[in-house]
Amino acid sequence: ASLGGDWLAQMAAGAAASGVSIQYCMSYSRHVLASTQLPPVTQARASDDYQPGNDQWRPLGTTALFAYAVGLAPSKDSFWSTPVQPGAPRYRAAQSEPRCRLQAAVSTLSRGPVAPSDGIGLSDAALIMRSAAADGTLL
Numbered sequence: 001a002s003l004g005g006d007w008l009a010q011m012a013a014g015a016a017a018s019g020v021s022i023q024y025c026m027s028y029s030r031h032v033l034a035s036t037q038l039p040p041v042t043q044a045r046a047s048d049d050y051q052p053g054n055d056q057w058r059p060l061g062t063t064a065l066f067a068y069a070v071g072l073a074p075s076k077d078s079f080w081s082t083p084v085q086p087g088a089p090r091y092r093a094a095q096s097e098p099r100c101r102l103q104a105a106v107s108t109l110s111r112g113p114v115a116p117s118d119g120i121g122l123s124d125a126a127l128i129m130r131s132a133a134a135d136g137t138l139l
Helices: 003-018 029-037 060-069 100-109 125-129
Strands: 022-024 041-045 073-075
Touching: 003 022, 003 029, 022 029, 029 041, 029 060, 060 073, 100 125
Parallel strands: 022 041, 041 073
Antiparallel strands: none
């Protein structure tokens, strides 16, 4: 037993008691391997952090294989569904997302959560809903 192992086990016990699942984000291989003993862990983010216009989704082709092999749904980080998000405080005013449809497709095909990170009223709802059935079930 270790402090880290105890923490992961206690987090899983709390999630199980609450009836929720856990997604590991930016996890190391040891965390993904530990998840095989922790049923509430169902997903692991397999991409880098999203920045509009970057290629953070590229590592999915390799890191997702590892997560999938141990029974986790790999996912990619959030994305903008429109090219520009006016007023986004974390990004330069001139920053844009040139590949909204690719971001949405990769997110959907990753098997993990689809997480558009648009500002209120700035989403391309038609694009986002291509990831899900009318009842919200992911495709």
